[in-house]
Amino acid sequence: YTSVSTYPLDVLVAETEGMIGYIIEQELGNLLDFEVPFATLLTQVEVDANDPAFQNPTKPIGPVYDKAEAEKLAAEKGWAIAPDGDKFRRVVASPRPKRIFEIRPIKWLLDKGSIVICAGGGGIPTMYDADKKLKGVEAVIDKDLCSSLLAEQLEADLLVIATDVNAAFIDYGKPTQKGIAEAHPDELERLGFAAGSMGPKVQAACEFARHTGKVAVIGSLADIEAIVQGTAGTRVSTAKPGITYR
Structure with missing residues (x-):
C-alpha cells in the first residue's frame, strides 16, 4: 500500500x-x-x-523498514518502533x-x-x-490469553492450546531438554518461559486451570486426538502438586 x-x-x-x-x-x-x-x-x-x-508497546507488526524510513513513519504517524534484526518494525x-x-x-x-x-x-x-x-x-x-478467557466463559471441559511442539519443555533446544507431562500451575510458572514463544501459552493454561479447576493442555496440532484422550501434551491442572516429566 x-x-x-x-x-x-x-x-x-x-x-x-x-x-x-x-x-x-x-x-x-x-x-x-x-x-x-x-x-x-x-x-x-x-x-x-x-x-x-x-x-x-512490544508487539511487532507489519513489514520491516530501514532505520531512516522507520523513523520517518514514526514521526508522521505517531508509531512506536523497535529494532528487528538489522531493520525496524512498528510495535504496538x-x-x-x-x-x-x-x-x-x-x-x-x-x-x-x-x-x-x-x-x-x-x-x-x-x-x-x-x-x-x-x-x-x-x-x-x-491469542492464547483470549482463548483461555473464552474457554473459561464457555465453561469448557478442556482447553487445548495447539502449537508446533508436542509439549512445553525445559531447556528447549539443548541436550538437557525435557518435556513436561503434567504440572501444577504454580510449579509451571516458576520455570520461566520466553515471553515471545511458550510464555503466553503457559500463562493461559495456568490461568484456565486455576480459575476453573479443570485441565488445560499444551501440545502439537498433530496430537489433538491423543491430547483429548489424555495421553499427549503438557497437562496443567490444580489436581495435584509438582511436575512430572516425560
Whole structure:
C-alpha cells in the first residue's frame, strides 16, 4: 500500500478473522461433508485503556523498514518502533483481554450444535472512550490469553492450546531438554518461559486451570486426538502438586 492510507489495526484484525475463518470453515466442511453447521464470528474483545501495556508497546507488526524510513513513519504517524534484526518494525501494545462481547451468540451457536470459529488473532481490540462509546484500538491481544478467557466463559471441559511442539519443555533446544507431562500451575510458572514463544501459552493454561479447576493442555496440532484422550501434551491442572516429566 503506497497510494492510500493503511487501514486501522482493529479493522485489519477483523479482515483477517473473516479471511482465515472462511478458509478454516471450508477445510473443516470438506472433511466433515458439511454435516455439521459452521459459523465464523467476528469477535470484539474489550481491553482496559489503563492497561500498562499501552505504556510499553512490544508487539511487532507489519513489514520491516530501514532505520531512516522507520523513523520517518514514526514521526508522521505517531508509531512506536523497535529494532528487528538489522531493520525496524512498528510495535504496538498487547493488553490483556477483559471481555468477549460476542460470548452470548457463541454460546447460542454451540447450543445448536454448531462448530464456532471465533476470537481469531486474540480478537478485535476495542475499548470504551470518555463518552462510553466503544471504539477500535491500535493493539494486538494475545491469542492464547483470549482463548483461555473464552474457554473459561464457555465453561469448557478442556482447553487445548495447539502449537508446533508436542509439549512445553525445559531447556528447549539443548541436550538437557525435557518435556513436561503434567504440572501444577504454580510449579509451571516458576520455570520461566520466553515471553515471545511458550510464555503466553503457559500463562493461559495456568490461568484456565486455576480459575476453573479443570485441565488445560499444551501440545502439537498433530496430537489433538491423543491430547483429548489424555495421553499427549503438557497437562496443567490444580489436581495435584509438582511436575512430572516425560
